[in-house]
Amino acid sequence: MLGMKSNRGPIKGTFAKKLREQISSCRTESLSIKGQTQADTSAKSS
Amino acid sequence: MLRYSKESSAGMLKEFECGIPAMDSFIHEALDTLIKNDTRYNFYVVEEEGVGIVAMFVTSRGGFLDRDEEFEELSFGKPWSYIGKDSQMHSGMMYPTLEIDYLAVRNNLRNKGYGSKILAELSKMAQDSGCYFLTVDAYHDAEYSAIPFYEKRGFFPLQELSEDYDTLRMAYRV
Numbered sequence: 001m002l003g004m005k006s007n008r009g010p011i012k013g014t015f016a017k018k019l020r021e022q023i024s025s026c027r028t029e030s031l032s033i034k035g036q037t038q039a040d041t042s043a044k045s046s
Numbered sequence: 047m048l049r050y051s052k053e054s055s056a057g058m059l060k061e062f063e064c065g066i067p068a069m070d071s072f073i074h075e076a077l078d079t080l081i082k083n084d085t086r087y088n089f090y091v092v093e094e095e096g097v098g099i100v101a102m103f104v105t106s107r108g109g110f111l112d113r114d115e116e117f118e119e120l121s122f123g124k125p126w127s128y129i130g131k132d133s134q135m136h137s138g139m140m141y142p143t144l145e146i147d148y149l150a151v152r153n154n155l156r157n158k159g160y161g162s163k164i165l166a167e168l169s170k171m172a173q174d175s176g177c178y179f180l181t182v183d184a185y186h187d188a189e190y191s192a193i194p195f196y197e198k199r200g201f202f203p204l205q206e207l208s209e210d211y212d213t214l215r216m217a218y219r220v
Contacts, residue, residue, distance in 0.1 A: 005212045005213070006183045006211055006212065006213040006215070007205060007208065007210070007213075007215070008183075008215060009205070010117065010119075011110070011116055011118075011205070012116045015203065015204045015205060016115070016116050016117050019110065019117055019217065022202075022217075022219040023110075023112075023219075
C-alpha cells in the first residue's frame with residue numbers, strides 16, 4: 001500500500017509450502033472431477 | 047443488495063471516512079491521483095440503496111512465480127523469466143493473483159457484514175478473471191490491525207509478522 005512500510009520479498013519455507021499446498025489442492029480437485037466424468041461416461045456406455 | 051461500480055475519479059469520496067487515519071488521508075489526498083495516472087489500478091465504489099456509499103476498494107493484478115524452493119511475486123505486465131542460481135535463464139509456472147490494494151468500509155458501517163460480502167464479490171471477480179488467489183498487504187499497527195479480519199475469512203500469511211513493517215502479506219485461494 002502507498003505510504004505503508006511493506007515487505008514483498010520471496011515467499012519461503014513454511015509459507016511457500018502452504019502456498020504450494022493451496023495450488024496443488026486445485027489440481028487434485030480438477031483431476032478428480034475429470035476422473036468422475038470419465039467413470040460416468042463409461043457407466044453410460046456399458 | 048450491494049452495487050459495485052468501477053470509477054475513474056475519487057471525487058465522490060470527499061465525505062467518506064473509514065476511521066483509520068492513514069487510510070483516510072490516502073483516500074482524500076492521493077487516491078484520485080493514483081487512479082488517474084496509473085492504469086494498473088481499478089477503483090470501485092460499493093453502494094447500497096437507502097444507505098449510500100458503504101465502502102471502496104482498489105485492485106490490481108499480480109502473480110506468484112514458482113521458483114521451486116520459493117515463490118516470487120510479480121506485478122501484472124512483467125515477464126516471468128528469471129536468472130537462477132546457476133546463472134541461466136529459467137521460466138516457471140505463474141499463478142495469477144488479484145491484489146486488494148485498498149479496502150475500506152465506512153466508519154459507521156463497520157462490523158455489519160459488509161467486509162465479508164465485499165470479499166465474496168472480490169473472490170468472484172478473481173475467479174472470473176482467471177486468478178488463483180486474492181492477495182493483500184493487511185494493515186497492522188499498534189492501534190488497528192486488519193489481520194484478524196482476513197484470517198477469519200480464510201486468508202493465510204505469506205511471511206512472518208514483523209515490527210519493522212506496517213503490513214502483513216496474506217493470500218486466499220479463490
